[in-house]
Amino acid sequence: MKLPARASLETRLSAVRFLLREAMSWPASLGVLVAAVVLLPFLPLGVGLYPVPRLLAALNLLASRAQARAAAYSCAVVPFDRRRLEDRYTFGELAVLVSAPETKRDVSWLLFHGAFALLSGCLAVALPLAAVLYVFAAPLWVLFPPATPLELAFPVTSWPAAGATVLLGLIYGYAAWLLPPWLARRLSGGTLAILSPRRYDELSRRIQDLSAARASALTAHAAELRRIERELHDGAQNRLVGVVMMLGLAQRAAESDPAAAAPFISRAQDAATEALAGLREAVHDIYPPILDELGLGGAASALTSRSPIPCSLDVHGLLRAPAAVESAAYFVLAEALTNAAKHSNASRIDVVLRTEAIPREDVLVIRVSDDGDGGAAVPAYGAVPGASTGPGPGAGRGTGLAGIARRASAFGGKLILNSPQGGPTELRVELPCAF
Known part of the structure; x- marks a missing residue:
């Protein structure tokens, strides 16, 4: 033609x-x-x-x-x-x-x-x-x-x-x-x-990336199971044991003096209420219901509004992502805000959530910046390109940063940390939406 x-x-x-x-x-x-x-x-x-x-x-x-x-x-x-x-x-x-x-x-x-x-x-x-x-x-x-x-x-x-x-x-x-x-x-x-890399090189690199992502996913899954087991054992389980004990005491007291059983029943009710709250919190930590109700943008707004440090939130250009990706982004943001509140001595935090389109897929980007002291570092497990490795206020104490790195790696994403001594600190996490 x-x-x-x-x-x-x-x-x-x-x-x-x-x-x-x-x-x-x-x-x-x-x-x-x-x-x-x-x-x-x-x-x-x-x-x-x-x-x-x-x-x-x-x-x-x-x-x-x-x-x-x-x-x-x-x-x-x-x-x-x-x-x-x-x-x-x-x-x-x-x-x-x-x-x-x-x-x-x-x-x-x-x-x-x-x-x-x-x-x-x-x-x-x-x-x-x-x-x-x-x-x-x-x-x-x-x-x-x-x-x-x-x-x-x-x-x-x-x-x-x-x-x-x-x-x-x-x-x-x-x-x-x-x-x-x-x-x-x-x-x-x-x-x-x-x-362009040769096809064999590209396939080899892809296999290595998938193997690393699989290992990170298994590690993150094991860590989540341990955390849930610990929360249930130390929280709801102990309170339910207390409920059983209070009900047993109430039963014994009711045999001799029914009026003496009332305080035990009241304490059992309080313990059951606390156990129920603990179970709700554990379920919330598995998958926050607010993501279904308000989406990631609304959930992020709720997180930033509860931060002790004044936060600005920009969700312009944020699109819906798979539920697992949004859940990971929610916990990444929660951990980043917690780390900043504990260690940064910052007076302001800026949060940006957006979806970036690249040729192969969409990427959900979480960027958290603060004007604090800087010097944060990713522990050896989570070290990634762009991460600080020198000593500083964040060195050696960043189990939160290691957890963020594990979450990102489990989805084939990456954590990029720029935190020079004296600040400011910028944390950027990229989560592929088609993981």
Whole structure:
């Protein structure tokens, strides 16, 4: 089926725009490549290790933007998330990072982009300009004096030479019509092919992620069962034992003096009421009924209104999610607010709940920020990229943060904690809705 002329022209203009964007990003790619070459001789001396994280971060940023541009032009979906990089690494972590498959792919793309991006962009601009110049300037050769003839591909001093120049311009125009889409397809396809992990690598990474999520889910489930058993044993069970004892005493008292049984019955009633309240609280901790009644936004509003620290809540852009995800988000927010109230010394907390759309699925994002002392850290079990690991007010005491990390991992999500000494602290939890 033949495309209409308008659609065909738009296709070629889109290709030219893509090639020009790639050409404009070429100096940044060249700068990173030159910096890497200059840094290479200093790596064995150890001096070059300090700028390596920033260099890798710059390379990762360039590659991610190039991948996004190529995917947008090709109408392709990138079926994976790029890695997140930190500012500081140990020598061993840095060695692993430099030799990682992602780094090798980024370096391969850098060489590919440095070799072809500028050339493709120049061709996309030079060919149509040359076509217009040769076709329209060649007939004007008669206006030039014989001593200084018109110089294009060759001196134009006669009508046959002018005709040859016009013909050459038409060839340039034909090439300008055909070549940009072909170049854009090759450049975008090469970018996506280089930066996308091989299917085996992607499947292997996915299996590792699923195994980690399964282990986290089992750990979180076991922790929940232990918590529920502890609450029932220490709370409702003890109160029910007290009810049985009070009723037994009341029965004995009623045999000799019915009036003496009344206090025991009253105490048994009080204990039964407390046991019922404990059972309701335990059921609430399994799945809060308020989620069914008001949704996550309303439940979050109830949590923030009970916080001892003034809270602001933003639920703009929040969509409904599966019940299990909303329940996890509710407990994550409750634990985060509790941690902030206990340890942060903050005067204000900002809570944002929203649903972010990514190519593969929707992600429920919980962001809790406070203006407190900072220095919070995720314990070793829950350490994730972006988490603080240094000593501070939160170090070593964060069973709540570890629980949040376990909940996020059980759903294939992640916890990102940014809490420098002196504050502020920002906690971000991402929960995939299609877990």
